[in-house]
Amino acid sequence: MLYCPPAQIDHSLLHYQGQLNGGDVESTSPSAIEGAMQTEVQIGKTVYPLRSALHEYAGVDTYWLEGFWPFVVGTGKTVESAKDNFQFQLHSLFQDLQSTPDFDRTEQKQKTWDLLSTLIDVTKYDQLRFLTAPELGRVFKDCPPRSRMIKWATGRREIIDIADAHPDFGKIALGKWFEAIVKREYLTGTFLEIEHITPVANPQFTAEERQQFWSSLSSD
Numbered sequence: 107m108l109y110c111p112p113a114q115i116d117h118s119l120l121h122y123q124g125q126l127n128g129g130d131v132e133s134t135s136p137s138a139i140e141g142a143m144q145t146e147v148q149i150g151k152t153v154y155p156l157r158s159a160l161h162e163y164a165g166v167d168t169y170w171l172e173g174f175w176p177f178v179v180g181t182g183k184t185v186e187s188a189k190d191n192f193q194f195q196l197h198s199l200f201q202d203l204q205s206t207p208d209f210d211r212t213e214q215k216q217k218t219w220d221l222l223s224t225l226i227d228v229t230k231y232d233q234l235r236f237l238t239a240p241e242l243g244r245v246f247k248d249c250p251p252r253s254r255m256i257k258w259a260t261g262r263r264e265i266i267d268i269a270d271a272h273p274d275f276g277k278i279a280l281g282k283w284f285e286a287i288v289k290r291e292y293l294t295g296t297f298l299e300i301e302h303i304t305p306v307a308n309p310q311f312t313a314e315e316r317q318q319f320w321s322s323l324s325s326d
Contacts, residue, residue: 139164144171149197155230164188173225177218200226235292238301242309244283259309264297271300283309 141162147154160172169180169188178199180192203211203219211219242259249255253265254275268276271286278284287302 147171147193147196149193152197153231153234154196154200155227155234157225157227160225171225177221204228232293233291236289236298237292237295238287238289240285241288242283242285242306245278245280248280266297266300270298272303274303275300278303278305283307285309 141164143159144162145156145159147156156171160174162169162171163175164185165188167181167183167185167188169182169185169192170178171192174192174196178192178195180188180190180195182188182191199218200222203215203222206215208216243256244259246255246257246263249265252269253267255263255265257263266275275286283306285304285306286300288297289299289301290297
């Protein structure tokens with residue numbers, strides 16, 4: 107599953123609409139205090155790297171980053187809640203637009219995406235993304251000094267350092283099956299980490315899957 111799923115948002119709540127529709131939107135920001143330079147926006151484990159360092163600005167009940175005014179502006183009763191609102195709006199807006207194919211974007215959405223892409227490094231964002239999903243595997247052999255080769259149910263083999271796996275990885279005996287929650291790079295599928303692991307006594311395969319798996323073992 108994707109770590110960062112598309113969010114369902116109400117575009118009528120976003121500040122950028124009036125600007126992109128040609129409406130009357132205030133072109134200058136309200137009175138605010140200039141804060142520190144920011145190189146990224148982090149929401150939980152999701153990181154949005156910025157193309158360049160941007161100043162943050164905070165008013166009595168508003169918060170935004172340089173360049174995002176007026177299409178993403180956080181509001182709240184306090185600066186902290188306004189910052190949270192800014193992050194929520196940015197996260198929802200980015201996920202909604204990125205998950206929409208180019209041919210499905212309205213003219214307004216495409217203009218917004220083009221503008222957002224000048225502020226957020228989309229290529230670097232993709233490089234930082236990861237997938238977390240359950241995978242079925244078998245400890246194929248030990249690889250001293252501290253690695254083990256895994257034969258996944260798909261037939262793929264990987265050598266995994268015990269430092270990159272849940273401590274219970276060491277409890278799985280040679281030749282035994284397990285189900286693991288595996289974290290991988292989104293673009294390449296490169297292994298990153300085993301977050302959780304559970305022994306499996308009798309993995310359920312179809313007859314065809316079982317034949318394919320054992321055939322792959324015989325070729326090693």
